[in-house]
Structures are given as structure tokens and as C-alpha cells.
Amino acid sequence: DAKTTQPNSMESNEEEPVHLPCNHSTISGTDYIHWYRQLPSQGPEYVIHGLTSNVNNRMASLAIAEDRKSSTLILHRATLRDAAVYYCILRDANTGNQFYFGTGTSLTVIP
């Protein structure tokens, strides 16, 4: 499976937008881009996923570069509850039983 690269940590002020980047330069045509987050003392939870087009849901938006070598998770208004580790993961549509989580980006939200 192709791997992803994320910054170790980021900070954001409360109620401001947050853009969390992810590089996946070796992505293949059948890889879906998934984002999960892990709040303190909890298991990871699903945030969003996409293939080529940008995606929106109630939690976040996912912007995918045209060449698909990078993507950005957008939290439109950060809240204190959004402080978590965010994981960008690639999953192959054909063999995608396995997740490769990496170490993620630790987001701190400043009141």
C-alpha cells in the first residue's frame, strides 16, 4: 500500500478554519483517501473519505489535488472538541482490508 506523509503537529485558534495536509505521492488509481481522528483516550473515528472529487460531510471537507498526490482535510470552524490526532490513510479498493495509519497530525485548538 502507498504511504502518506503528514506534519507531526499543528495548532489552530478556536472557531477558525483548519487545513490539515497530507502527501501521498505514490498513490495508485484504485487508492481511496480516508481520514480518521482519535480523540484523547478513545479509539479512532471515521471522518471522511474520497477518491478524486472533493467531498463534504457534516464533520469536514476533503479537498483532493488534481493529480491526487496530496489532499487536505478542512475543518471549517475548529472547536476544542476537535483537538485530536488526525490520520490520513490510503485504502486500495481491490485489496483494502488493511489500514496503514502512520503517526498522524496532532491538532491543538487554542481557546
Add this chain to the structure above:
Amino acid sequence: DVKVTQSSRYLVKRTGEKVFLECVQDMDHENMFWYRQDPGLGLRLIYFSYDVKMKEKGDIPEGYSVSREKKERFSLILESASTNQTSMYLCASSTGTLILYEQYFGPGTRLTVT
């Protein structure tokens, strides 16, 4: 509401003991997974199962075995616990044959082997 439960939040065992970690999901999901999470290493897949009595090795299966006798239950077994198995263990489940669907995680079991 979707639920994945793990038998213990915290567990302390001695070196050489046999350890059972239990995971139960109430969503009728076909697929279940065991991960361990260590600082600086992220989550690593130990084993997964896509059906009752079926199992597949993940990235780090050495020192572990699994059992899935019923659809809702997936057990992780440490045959002879060692200190390097001290970790956070996370169970997850998902549905769908294409495995594009989200995984639902339990709260985790923090295992300490002394």
C-alpha cells in the same frame, strides 16, 4: 447506535501469562480487526477476520493468535505475554466486501506486561 466494546480498559499481566482480549460488535459486521498502538509508531494491524472462523495476518502477527467463533466476537490471544507486548490494543469492525466502508473502533485496552 454503533458499538464496539472491549472487555477491559486496563489490564496488567505478568510475563509468560496467557492473555485474552475480547472484542464484541453489535452491528452484524463481517470484518473485524485487531491493532496495537504505540507512541511514534501509529496503529499497526495484528490480525483481521472477514468471516467467522476466518483470519488473516496483518503486519505484526508474531506472538499473537486470534479466534472468531461467532460473528460478533473477535478475540486476541497472547500465548505467552512478554514485556514488548505492553501496548494499547484496539479492536475495530466494518461491513462491506470491498472494504471501503468505515471502520468502527472500540475504546481500546491498555495492556501492561510486567
